[in-house]
Amino acid sequence: MRKRLAVALTTLAALVLTLVVVVPSASAATGLHVREGRLYEANGTEFVMRGVNHAHTWYPGETSSFANIKATGANTVRVVLSDGTRWTRNGGADVANVISLCKTNRLICVLEVHDTTGYGEQSGAASLAQATDYWLSSDIRAALAGQEDYVILNIGNEPFGNTGYQDWTAHSSQAIQRLRAGGYDHVLMVDAPNWGQDWSFTMRDNADRVYAADPTGNTMFSIHMYGVFDTAAEVSAYLAAFVDAGLPILVGEFGHDHSDGNPDEDAIFATAQQLRLGYLAWSWSGNGGGVEYLDMVTSFNPAQLTAWGQRAVNGANGIRATSREATVYGGGPGDTTPPTAPGAPTASDVTASSVRLSWTAATDNVGVTGYQVVRVAGGGETPAASSATTSATVTGLTASTAYTFAVYATDAAGNRSTRSATVNVTTTGGGGGSCAVTYKVAGQWQGGFHGDVTIRNTGASPVSGWSLRWSFADGQRISQMWNATPTQSGAQVTAANAGWNGTIASGGSASFGFIGSWTGANSAPTAFTLNGAACTVG
Known part of the structure; x- marks a missing residue:
């Protein structure tokens, strides 16, 4: 999933391009198929992908992720596989099981070979020909x-880096023709070169030729949007070029941040919705x-959505608001009956920073696919957790x-129930608010530094389980931490206690250290919270 940006984008004017599409003579649709630049199901219903990427080949035991992804409202999952070139090969039995998990959880399955990532630049990467052999x-x-x-x-992930990408057109066309000659009638998906981001516009300028190479006309294109797409104008112009040309495209990967720049995720969500294009969040x-x-x-815990997860699932134009399940699973426009309301939640395992909620299952004529916990305050609601089962930890x-x-x-057709009855919960004291934090840079070198943090419990009661949060002002990134477990989303960092140091006695302390990176400046954080309550600094 590595991305590289070797040169700057050309001017926005260069994006204004008229593509001429040579339309192959399509054969009769046997399932999902492409028509007039759009993806359709066999019954003629347009299908717009709304989903998530899942790194199956590196985490083959995390099969519960399929149900948990479905619980977000997703209608599609893009599954990372390996042809054996760089990682352990996913054999036929495993692939069949992945497809079964997709179907059990009513998800359209996009299968991709990840070994091709950065071919020509990434050492050991597989070619599109090798992926086709697989x-x-x-x-x-x-x-x-x-x-x-x-x-x-999806023939191969990001099949060229920033070297040799000029061969993308020929290699993609050859792979498509070999797969058709080999008897595949499935929709084929082709990723862009340049680590998926097509800063050279190789895919944009040659997509018509690759599309014409498919005798069935059932090929679509996938752009990965990271640092190259850091403005709304760039996002809109690139996607509109394909739509205007009648060529099928989706955003096959994207995120809210990246090492090569800050993508405009809000524009990606909004533009995809406006243009009726699919998107698959990474990851x-x-x-x-x-x-x-x-x-x-x-840590694969569906009850612990990160800030990026909250944005992708519950934000404007996000998965939950815009996803519609494939009609092949029995849902679709014909089903407008919502599920019954779930039972009123009950609370357990209440701590200073979390609570576990459980409720009685809802029922539905098609099938309940997931639940969403909301926090109710001031006449409004805030998403708090999602779950495929009848419990979740907030x-x-x-x-x-x-x-x-x-x-x-939520049911299989995307219908939402009325709200359940509410439950009131008061979190415990947890020792937060009676704390002091010392932060120091113990060592610094060009681009990197060593930080040490000490938490002192200045209250009268022990702290049982702690979570310390702060924000970096200068874009610093933590790469390694000891004596605590880090989570970082953008500038915000959370350090949670390790298994052996979760209790801080009154008057006691806990310390941890980390290695981080910096550019330009490395100023110290000025505010910390322990279990949600502010600490003194110094």
Whole structure:
């Protein structure tokens, strides 16, 4: 999932381009198919992807993620696979199980080979020809046979870096023709070069040629939007160029931040909705290598949506508000009956910063697919947690504070129930508010530094379980932490206690350290909260 930006974008005027599409003679649709620049189901219903990327090949045991992704309201999951070039090969039995998990959870399945990432620049990356060999292997073909209603085949992830990308057109066309000759009738998806971001406009300027290489006309294009797409004008112009040309496109990956720049995620959500284009947020959980901030949930826990997860799922033009389930699963425009309201939630395991809520299941004529917990205050509502089951843990609360929660249910057609009855919860004191924090830079070098933090409990009661939060003013990033567990989303950092130091006695202290990076300046944070309550600094 590495992204690189080698050169600056050309002027916005260069985006104004007229593409001439050579339309192949399409064969009869056998499932999902492309028509006039849009994706349709076999019954002719337009399908707009709203979903999430999931790193299955690196976390094959996290199969519950499929249900948890569905609980966000998503209608699609893009699944990371490996052809064996760089990581352990996902064999036919595993791929068949992934498809089964998608179908069980009523998700359209986009399967992609990740080994091609950055080919030509990334050492050891697979070529599109190697990825095509994988799809044509007998066990994979058997797993995908007859799944045209449910599966889209994304040939290879980000198939060129910033070297050799001029070959993208020929290599993509050859891969498509080999897959069609090999008997695949599925919709094929082609990723852009330049680490998926197409800053060279190679895909934009040659998409018509690649599309024409498909004798069935069932190929669509995927752009990955990170630092290259940091303005609304760039987002809109790029996507509109495809729409105006009648070429099918979606945003196959994007995030709220990245090491190569700050993408305009609000513009991506809004423009995709305006143009009726799909988007797939990167990614559910398990990111590493310095991009942990792209996790939508913490440690694969659906009850712990990160700030990015909250934005993608519950924000304006987000997944929950705009996703509609594929009609192949029985939902769709014909079903307008909402589920019954869930039972009133009950609270347990109340701490200074979290509470576990449980409720009686809702019922529905099509099937309940998930629940959303909301915080009720001042006549309004704020999303608090999502769950595929009848319980969820709400985190990030403030100590000694009264809250009111309620629950909604969502069905397979996207209908939402009325709100459940509410429950009132008051968090415990937790020792927050009687604390002092010392922050110091113990060592600094060009681009990096070592930080030490000490929390002192100045209150009369022990702190049992702690979570310290602060914000960096200069874009610093934490790469390693000891004696605490870090979570970082943009400028905001949370350090939670390790298993052995969760209790801070009255008058006692807890310390942890970390390694971080900086550019330009490395000013110290000026404010800290412990379990939601402000601490003195110094």
